[in-house]
Amino acid sequence: MALEMKVPSPGESITEVEIAEWLVEDGDYVEKDQAIAEVDSDKATLELPAEASGIITLKAEEGDTVAVGEVVCLIDTEAEKPGGGDDESAEEEVKEQQEKKESKEDSDKAPAKTEEPSKSSTPSQKQDDTYAKGSPSPAAKKILDEKGIDPKSVSGSGKDGRVTKDDAVQAKASMGTPGTGKRGESRKKMSMLRRKVAERLVAAKSETAMLTTFNEVDMSAIYALRKKYKEEFKDKHGVSLGFMSFFTLAVVRALEMYPDVNSMIDGDFQVKYDYKDISIAVSGPKGLMVPVVRNAENLSFRGVEEEVKRLALKARDGKITVDEMTGGTFTITNGGVFGSMMSTPIINPPQSGILGMHNIVDRPVAIDGHVEIRPMMYVALSYDHRIVDGKESVGFLVAVKEAVENPEELLMDNDVKRALEL
Secondary structure (H helix, E strand, O other): OEEEEEOOOOOOOOOEEEEEEEOOOOOOEEOOOOEEEEEEOOOOEEEEEOOOOEEEEEOOOOOOEEEOOOEEEEEEOOOOOOOOOOHHHHHHHHHHHHHHHHHHHHHHHOOOOOOOOOOOOOHHHHHHHHOOOOOEOHHHHHHHHHHOOOHHHOOOOOHHHOEOHHHHHHOOOOOOOOOOOOOOOOOOOOOHHHHHHHHHHHHHHHHOOEEEEEEEEEOHHHHHHHHHHHHHHHHHHOOOOOHHHHHHHHHHHHHHHOHHHHEEEEOOEEEEOOOOOEEEOEEEOOEEEOOEEOOHHHOOHHHHHHHHHHHHHHHHOOOOOOHHHOOOOEEEEEHHHHOOOOOOOOOOOOOOEEEEEEEEEEEEEEEOOEEEEEEEEEEEEEEEOOOOOHHHHHHHHHHHHHHHHOHHHHOOOOOHHHHOOO
16 A cells, blocks of 8 residues: 655645755665655744654655645555575575675676887877976976966966976966866755845845844853852753853843834734743754844843753754744844854844844953953943834843843843752
């Protein structure tokens, strides 16, 4: 009996997917629930599990776009698993494979035919060829090779037009003539997810009045807290006390103070939310993914760190679901983990704001009239100026700065142990 495997719906509003990669080959025996393919939607990459055990017949190629509900493969559920027959047939199969392997090895080891050297050329003739008219000297040839210049393109000033060392030193590669280096190129179709990300980024730039405001944050207070409590925090909760929990809770506080940043435009209406679903941008194997930390306003430091770790691991392993990446009200992205000093992050539509974190660098700053070396981070807020005014955007970023620089008072209510649940 041949079971028809159809493309399941990855989520609401998704009508088609793309076969990103077949994890099995046509004619393979697959086990039930074995991952047989990776499929891309415009929101995520998901694995397609086999619905039964049997021999598989593929009905779609890698890169094909198929509609939800369309048959992509057949599974012969009555087929026997290879190697499941009698011992004699299995032994014959192994023997046959071994013979094929030995035959291939013998052919690989067979000596290639070599041509007899021509007796018509003499040493004197070879020497004449080496120093033919226009040929470079050994020193000149070495220089030209390093420059990637064809010796034939250089006019020689030596005897009989020979290219000298000085000629090679003065020679310049022509801008219109390629050198001897590699000039290949490759062409690969972008995944459906990458194409959707590109589409959304272009839309964000062209359909919003996006502006960016900057500030800098002194990370000394967070450094001191992490140094003092990170080991105890990890021993008790099983997760690290990272920067993301401080910034997430600082953003939650700032969104309470400036609710327009936690809103969206829907036609002629502005929609405000009384909850804070914080999207955290992470880099996955298939590109940028933005899982959502739901109701971050109700989470503690431990809760944020656990949720961020859970979502990041699922995104890295390609197991994140569409629902887990849908519906955020504000986004945080951390380019600092890749070494970025400053950037202007692009809004994640239909949201109205995104906070960009960057790398931390020890810099001299003025503290109470004298210079000190402090760990400093530039932060950026990109916002939709259609519903967020300049005063609100600057105030929001200052509120984030204040909370990060004074977390014990503004984020922990002056009770560090209680806030960290230690």
